[in-house]
Amino acid sequence: MLSVLLSGCGGGGGGNQGSGLAGLFGLGNGSQGSNGTGQGGGGTGGTSGGTDGGTSPAAATIALVTKLGKPARVLFGLGLGEMDQMKSQNIHPDIIDTYLVGTGENTWPSWNSPDGAFITYTAQTNQAYGAISMFTLYQMQGDLSRINDAAFMSKYWGQTRLMYQLIAELRGPVLINLEPDFWGFLAAKRSDHDATQVPARVNNQPECAGLPDTAAGFGQCLVQMGRQIAPKALVGFPPSFWSGTAAEIGAQMRAVGADKADFIVAQTSDRDAGCWEVTPRPEECKDRTGTFYWDASNKTSPNFHDSQKQISDYRAALGNGLPILWWQTPMGVPSDTPGGTDLHYRDNHVDYMLRNAQEYGDIHTFAIVFSRGGSLQTSLATDGGQFARLSGQYLARGGAALK
Template identity: 45%
Template sequence: MGKSSRFLVGLGSADLADIQKQGITPDIYDQYLVGVGAGSWPTWNSPSGAYVQVVAQNADKLGAIPMFTLYQMASNGDGNLSGLTNTTFMKNYWDNVRLMFQQIKAYGKPALVNFEPDFWGYTQRISNNADPATVSAQVSNNPDCSNQPNSVAGLSQCLMQMARAIAPNAYIGFPPALFGDLHSTAMSYMLKLGADKADFIVMQTLDRDGGCFETVPQVSYCTRAGTGWYWDESNLTSPNFKEHFALAKTYYQGLQLPVLWWQTPLGVPSTQIGGSSGKYRDNKVRYFLTHASEMVAVGGLGAVFSTGEVNQTSINTDGGQFKTYSTSYLAKPAALP
């Protein structure tokens, strides 16, 4: 991809001007492609689909590889799978995918694509014995994939088939959902999707700062049940970083692909539980960027940091933390094998 053979560090969901203002030099620049039909990402610029070029050009200005997180399956609501068998929805879905890859081909340089975060977990929950071939989806009416079955298994194969045929310069990856109730069958499900035929694995930590879930009373944008959102950096009590890296290693070994962490929260470490809007605590930036060699050891290729929700810590509210740790890391980076 034109980068040095070291663990890569990226940023997402941040404005170009904000990154440039701090003199941050990310290896990867990630943005979402969302929506199906009216108001979806192809309509954001003219001509249709030009947003891909906007992101790619911004990445070029940063010296970064553009990354596109395709997040169209959540258009009807997170976890709503009704669109899979809706003719209009799926026609628009495939038209957008085709346009995305055509635009990436026109860009002409390496680009990364992250396929549908969380969607695969939702389909796994309704599948029969963790088999994506048992979940219906309209696929064969897409002229690019008339050879594929009308199922979620066919859908995943179609995404890869379109990538290889239309945009050979695209590197593609699937994100295991990491839902706690699916751990026992997640690996077999990813293999049945054919995720081992992609180029990398998209690994997630949490789409919010840990402290956001610790607030009392809970805020509307962080209402999940549970505890242990803030990981133990000493790795003595659970949950901790070594446990997470061990999980990442199982995917690395099972799919035989490098691991790219994505949407890693930007919160600042604190002994004060919780926090406030824009300043919730977390410690993943500090740990990841001071222990990158541990991530390389479990198959790590890089980590992309970004906010998963507008009230979370960003590079504008972190007091310069990301700039400080990323600069320090780049002065003594972790080599890839």
């Protein structure tokens, strides 16, 4: 099962386009040259996740964490595949993230019996450990070719409905990350990023009657189905910036209903930076160019303030003042020596983000979720205790305030 859970997604911002299961969630250079964190604009609106008629962005962020029953600080999370190490190192994350992969035969509904019981068992395990469950719905796997195929979409919507039905039966709220990669491939489909011009099978679903049979309607249906079946579910969309600016992608994602979600999923990175630096590269780190190890002094690009500004600019373009969750943050250990070896590639996201978590709180982040992006990447078992030490120090400081 672990290999399935690590199969992950492609995408993220900038750089070369993601490559589905082989590529996973990258981040490119983003907005260049920023020396500040940037402040996203908080819109007003009446959606369940955004700011309601004058509610401040800070209030929206605090309200979401309150719904989760967690302390009013920036939360942290880990991937399900690290559970044994969480227990052995006495790490208690606020959130545990799990993939739901594929559509059709031998996909996530069949992982346990009866169909879909994987969701129930996983959520019960997470609840017993004191963590909120986050499910990453990855049924499309970034593939646009089947969105207008009647047989495929019938299975797709049936599985999505099953997910929501099972989540509705759970005790307490659940976070859902809706279809990473897909939105990046959708943006690349047309130079104008117009999701209303891409055909899809949507309005034959009872929960989505009246929505357009387009990719825009597809995204809106994901939200609308969830609202009707599992009203306690909190949903978020992960934008990809492979082929557009933050403003352009914000406009696309408004069309697909991302402004009606409960939060924004900021795709932090790809694999450990060092995996892209070695020669030869392992198979799971192919086909990217650029600089991968971010400048922690934030003087040269790419750096952490670049990525903060990119997602803040997107948040402003999306409008509605949604809180941010940073997702799939790699777990490598800082080093002045490029590269590394399998399971020990260098990276500095954990070190920077846990030491500087207030920067993320200041731009309306409510959570940062860390997890390895492939079987050869650094994990809790191979990071020399880095995550346990830094997360412990973070909690001892009282955490980062929500704004």
